[in-house]
Each structure stands twice: as structure tokens, then as C-alpha cells.
Amino acid sequence: MSDAVFARDWTEVVPFGDLPVRAAARYPDADAVIFPDRRHTYASLNEAAVRAARSLAGLGLGPGDHLGILMPNCMDYIEIMLGAAMLGAWVVPINARYKEHELAYVIENADLKLLVTSDLIDEHVDFVELLHRCLPGLAEAPDPAALDLPAAPKLRSVILIGQASPAGMLDQAAFDAAAEGATDEHVHLLRSRVRLRDVAMMMYTSGTTADPKGCPLTHEALVRTSVNACGDRFRLTADDRFWDPLPLFHMSAILPLIGCMDSGAAYITLTHFNANLGISQLRDERATVCFSTFPPITTALLNHPEWDPAEFSRIRLMNNVAPPDALRRI
Structure with missing residues (x-):
């Protein structure tokens, strides 16, 4: 897609509790939240x-x-x-x-x-x-x-x-x-x-x-921050499937969840990070974004015997936070 598709001349912000209501109206049958043992449509x-x-x-x-x-x-x-x-x-x-x-x-x-x-x-x-x-x-x-x-x-x-x-x-x-x-x-x-x-x-x-x-x-600070970051930086759309293993008591999970509800993307997560389960989710749920974020999680995935770059080629973005040398090694 061209950059023009993602150009935002305005930011549409609603209260946090309106997001699931609006998403249910826009994307009722689309996957919303996916755990290994439970899942919701919007x-x-x-x-x-x-x-x-x-x-x-x-x-x-x-x-x-x-x-x-x-x-x-x-x-x-x-x-x-x-x-x-x-x-x-x-x-x-x-x-x-x-x-x-x-x-x-x-x-x-x-x-x-x-x-x-x-x-x-x-x-x-x-x-x-x-x-x-x-x-x-x-x-x-x-x-x-x-x-x-x-x-x-x-x-x-x-x-x-x-x-x-x-x-x-x-x-x-x-x-x-x-x-x-x-x-x-x-x-x-x-x-x-x-x-x-x-x-x-x-x-x-x-x-x-x-x-x-x-x-x-x-509500504005929470939703606006997420909508701008996930829309402009991650360019999420309703076709995306966002894997995030991070804890829900942290903004590294809450903001991506809000971004997914705003765009209609699927939010994929798990109770505790486990490399075997993470690999399975990335593969079986056809993730397009890997929000592993921290090098210990990312390296556990990349060093896993079932990590196959060809099989995971649908992942278009992998987020990591680390010093430049560590990022280059990854």
C-alpha cells in the first residue's frame, strides 16, 4: 500500500468504553481477542x-x-x-x-x-x-x-x-x-x-x-496515544493479526489492544510467555505483527527449532526495544 492510504488528516478519538461498541458495529464477525483456550469476535x-x-x-x-x-x-x-x-x-x-x-x-x-x-x-x-x-x-x-x-x-x-x-x-x-x-x-x-x-x-x-x-x-490520552501510534507507526488495518505476549497490567499490552479495537485487527495473546506456545500462535493464528518487544522474548522465538523464516514470512513487523548493537544482533 502507498503511504497515501495511511495518511491521517485527523484523529478520531472516542471514550475507552465506546471502542468495543464501535468495533462490534464495524467488524462484528472478525476475530477480536484470541487466547490459546478462548477467543472473541468483536x-x-x-x-x-x-x-x-x-x-x-x-x-x-x-x-x-x-x-x-x-x-x-x-x-x-x-x-x-x-x-x-x-x-x-x-x-x-x-x-x-x-x-x-x-x-x-x-x-x-x-x-x-x-x-x-x-x-x-x-x-x-x-x-x-x-x-x-x-x-x-x-x-x-x-x-x-x-x-x-x-x-x-x-x-x-x-x-x-x-x-x-x-x-x-x-x-x-x-x-x-x-x-x-x-x-x-x-x-x-x-x-x-x-x-x-x-x-x-x-x-x-x-x-x-x-x-x-x-x-x-x-480517555483521550489513552485512546489518542494508541490510535496515533498503531495507526501511523504500525499502520494497523482490519487485515492485521497482532501477537502481543506482554502483561495486561502494562501499557505495552493495553495500548496495542486499543489500537486493534480501533482498526479491527485481531489481538492475540497468552497468559504467560512460552516460546513453544508463542511459535504455535504466530503460526496457527497467522500473525502479521510480532510485538515481542524485549530481546529475551524475541531471541527465544528466533532460536526456537520451529522458527522458520519462510513459514513466518507473513509477519511484516517485529517490534523490539534495545540498544543498537543488540538490535543488530537480532
Whole structure:
């Protein structure tokens, strides 16, 4: 294609929660999000996001409230994140590698009203056990729908997505049942009231040298940054299939996901990076963009015995961040 095809004389920006709605209207049957064990079209992703929004609203989440997400990469993460954005809530992605002190600090500092977690074990970390340690009194809470914890005074519920029903937490059944407390119409009414300059997300720094710092981002900042980068730099179209193994608590996953929803491309990811599974996804899902980004991931793919340059010739772009010498070696 010529550069003229990708010329942008304007940037079309909508609130974060509008993206799945618009994509469902434009690309209903196209692949939207693909995990090894689950996949959504844009129509089904939008339906799932609305269902998640209803559950969150049924548990009391509304415009301006803060929702924390402490989960490994999974489809529920994306559905819940989009559902919260539809309601006008602040999404707070929490680094799944935080230790007990950092996690306790962020839960209190972020003024979370609800916290969603998972019983998936993330790189040997049991989130249920970790939360019970960093939130004293959680395991003994008499009413998981109305927490009153000194360590997190604004936190009303911790929701566990999965098969378990831990003490002090609302389980998957309770989360699903809460959807009866709100309608699709209520979700879309709140979505219609979200302004571009409202805060969509609060990202926390890694906390390497001090306590993590919360950085509020508006819907405009989040979506405009992604649309411009993915449109102008990566030149994504509805024909693209974007493989990204990076964590959803990081902008290296959230911004490409937004770019895919804007362009109608498929977003392909996995719970934990594994070179064997990565090679399979790149091949079987016919990826056109490899967003491996970091040399350890890229070299693990390129050195894999099943990496065949001819077979992966459909990959038109491979993103990497490294010093020039390292990039030349790759």
C-alpha cells in the first residue's frame, strides 16, 4: 500500500468504553481477542463487556469509582476492564509481580472500591493467599459484599473470578448474579455520559526506588496515544493479526489492544510467555505483527527449532526495544 492510504488528516478519538461498541458495529464477525483456550469476535467481546459492566454496576461500581484488577493475562481481564470503562469508572491495573507491601500500598492509595482477582496461579503467585496476607481481616470478614478493613477503608468487595470461593471474597457465582441488578440500558446510559477528559485509567509505576505512584490517564490520552501510534507507526488495518505476549497490567499490552479495537485487527495473546506456545500462535493464528518487544522474548522465538523464516514470512513487523548493537544482533 502507498503511504497515501495511511495518511491521517485527523484523529478520531472516542471514550475507552465506546471502542468495543464501535468495533462490534464495524467488524462484528472478525476475530477480536484470541487466547490459546478462548477467543472473541468483536460482537461477542462487546456482549461480554456489557455483561461484566452489569455485574460491576450490580456490586455498586459507578462513574468515578476505582476498580482494581489483579490478574494474569486472561479473557476475563479484558472483559472486566472494558466493562468498567463503559460505566465511567477508573480502571486500576495492578502489577501482578508486586510483593505484599507494594500491593497493600496500592490497594489503599488507589482508593479502590472493588478489586477483581483470579484463582489462576501467576508465575507461582497465589493471589488469594497474597491478598489474605496484605489485607488483615479479609479472611475473617463477615460480609464480603460490605468489607470494612482498616488497611483499605474504601474497599467494599474483593471478587474472585474462577472456581474457588475463598473466605472474605465474592466468588464467580456472586459476580455473575450481580448482573441482575443492572440492565444493558443502564450500562449504555452511563457510557453515553463519559467525557473524553474524564479519567479512564490510573497506572502505577513499578516502585523500584520508592512507593509506586499512581498516574491518572484520561480517555483521550489513552485512546489518542494508541490510535496515533498503531495507526501511523504500525499502520494497523482490519487485515492485521497482532501477537502481543506482554502483561495486561502494562501499557505495552493495553495500548496495542486499543489500537486493534480501533482498526479491527485481531489481538492475540497468552497468559504467560512460552516460546513453544508463542511459535504455535504466530503460526496457527497467522500473525502479521510480532510485538515481542524485549530481546529475551524475541531471541527465544528466533532460536526456537520451529522458527522458520519462510513459514513466518507473513509477519511484516517485529517490534523490539534495545540498544543498537543488540538490535543488530537480532
